[in-house]
Amino acid sequence: MPGFSGPRLPAWLAEELADGLGGVCLFGSNIDNPAQLRELTDAIHAANPNAVVATDEEGGDVTRLHHREGSPYPSMAYLGRLDDETLTETVAAAIGAELRAVGIDLNVAPDADVNSNPRNPVIGVRSFGADATVVSRHVAAYTRGLQSAGVGASAKHFPGHGDTATDSHVALPTLIADAATLDVRELPPFEAAVRAGTLAVMTSHLMVPAIDSQWPTTFSPAVLGELRSRCGFTGAIVSDALDMAGASAGRGVPAAAVLALAAGVDLLCLGNDLTHEQVRRVRDEILDALDDGRLATDRVFEAAARVGALAEGVRWLRASGTAGAPTPPALTPDGFWRRGPVPPMTAPLLLRLGSPASMAAGQTPWGIAEHLTAHVADALPGATCLTVDDIDALPAILGEHRDRPLVVQGRDLNRVEFLRAASAIVLERRPDALMVELGWPDHDGPARIDVVTYGSGRAAALALIQLLADGSG
Structure with a gap:
């Protein structure tokens, strides 16, 4: 799921999509206005009807659709403070309706992190709060609202990025929490997202030594196994962007892609502004890993099947959901x-x-x-x-x-x-x-x-x- 430059679909990316590329992730640089965006997503889906088109439209400070003027929606922290689950569901449904209208399949939201560290440099107001119970309720409400509008949810950043003081975009954080703390603070919001039917869950690039002292989450079968066994998630696991330092520093994106696939990630978010050559290198590294035994063929086919099921899940949501959504009240x-x-x-x-x-x-x-x-x-x-x-x-x-x-x-x-x-x-x-x-x-x-x-x-x-x-x- 690479990002790319500009508001139009490059010819090379159209060819990769026609050849089976799993999807694309859109950023602000890809978006000028709703009409242009719908033309772009139509072109992506014409090249590959099963491609998953994703973006980050959380509300509040993180917006792609409204990157020029700022988001008209409240942050998750504001919603958590009000603690009105109906309002959270309504806001998410409105965001979902807007995304659906421009052809987006997957919203990389809600943020399921419990922001227990007030000095957190990257989560903060993206979180519903510092209390796991509050966060869990609103993660579920946001997931229900978003998916009721026909757009898939992807709860993030498993197993929880809230108790960190480092931004995984620039370094590899460590979550210093014992297993008991993980059970009562970090994991419940993801369990709530799973119960609410989230189609996807996104990983974090951070160390969780209570589970795995060797590998960051995105590369850890043990940590990702908790998502499957403890949380009961059977859908698509999506990596956070692999061009982030927490994933690729010292190894590069191609090697990170192989490690993530081998660990159990199904859909690889590669990052923003990628070139054809960079995407080719990732594909070639995966093929080499299949040849030399670093990556099992069954694992790759399993990942591809889950991504296909994700695309099918979005089609089901759109068939069973509503095209419109209630307008949330103005933030006060x-x-x-x-x-x-x-x-x-x-x-x-x-x-x-x-x-x-x-x-x-x-x-x-x-x-x-x-x-x-x-x-x-x-x-x-x-x-x-x-x-x-x-x-x-x-x-x-x-x-x-x-x-x-x-x-x-x-x-x-x-x-x-x-x-x-x-x-x-x-x-x-x-x-x-x-x-x-x-x-x-x-x-x-x-x-x-x-x-x-x-x-x-x-x-x-x-x-x-x-x-x-x-x-x-």
């Missing part, structure tokens, strides 16, 4: 955490502290900034949006706007060094500032947090504008 500040009452703002300075996006989310508009100028002007006349990436520029900006209400926004204020330092400068000079956490809150850090939105996408930003204009009483 009701799900925000607030330290205390928030007064209505008059002509505030809306200061956004430069906050790097995770590689999972990519570059999308976030927070209240220039991309929402029209909404700000309507709700907060006289407000000014500024983004600061240089800490040396901060004192002068604070001095220039010393007489205005100040709202400071950042993602992971107590995790990112720049944000901690910038917050300290702000609070020293403007203790009256309203400090808004757009990411996962770490209330034990040095930066004071006044409001938590549980997401930085468009829906969260619009609700924050509403809160600043109306106040919270």
Whole structure:
């Protein structure tokens, strides 16, 4: 399941699909608008009707369909905080209906990680919460809603990426948890996804020494065996992208593909922007592994059968589901955490502290900034949006706007060094500032947090504008 460059299907990829390639994974660079996307997915399915077309459309900070303007849907963390399973199911059904309309078969969601580590650099607001029971209920609700619209779900990142402090895009994390902790914290959300009928489960690239001290999950028959035996999953196991450092650093994508297949992965997500030559190398390595005994023929045919069953499962969902979906209510500040009452703002300075996006989310508009100028002007006349990436520029900006209400926004204020330092400068000079956490809150850090939105996408930003204009009483 390779990614590729551009909004049109390359001739080489059409040929590979016609020759039986299992599917493709679409990223923001492949998507311009709904009409173009439907044309692209139609071309993929024309080349191979059984190809699985996948993408990451979680809602909140991770969006591919809305990468240009930000997601209109709330994050999973926001939904978990509200703890309304009907709302979660409705949101997922709406996402599913939108994906179905543009020809997407598989949504690489929901996130079934329990975000027990507030310093987690890659999960955070993508998780429904830090409590396994809450996460399990909402993973099941999201799965039901998504698949009711005719799009397959892929719960991720098995067996749980929530208690880590390393991003597997850039290194290999280790999940330090004993078997008892795995049983009560990490695995229940995946069991809930299986009971809800998820068509697929995605692996994580992390070490789980309580089960296997030698191989990361994606290459571990022992860890993947837990998904089959403990969770009772019989569907397709999908790898996280094999171009991530947690999988391919020091070995390369082709070798990682062989290890993943041999361990029990059925569908290989290779990564983004691949070339024909890179895909050929993966295929050639698999053929070599079949010849030299590293890979059993039966295992490859088993994987192919499960991918075929995944495609058939999507067709069944579409035949039995509904083409439309209820429109979820607009996100409101009701799900925000607030330290205390928030007064209505008059002509505030809306200061956004430069906050790097995770590689999972990519570059999308976030927070209240220039991309929402029209909404700000309507709700907060006289407000000014500024983004600061240089800490040396901060004192002068604070001095220039010393007489205005100040709202400071950042993602992971107590995790990112720049944000901690910038917050300290702000609070020293403007203790009256309203400090808004757009990411996962770490209330034990040095930066004071006044409001938590549980997401930085468009829906969260619009609700924050509403809160600043109306106040919270």
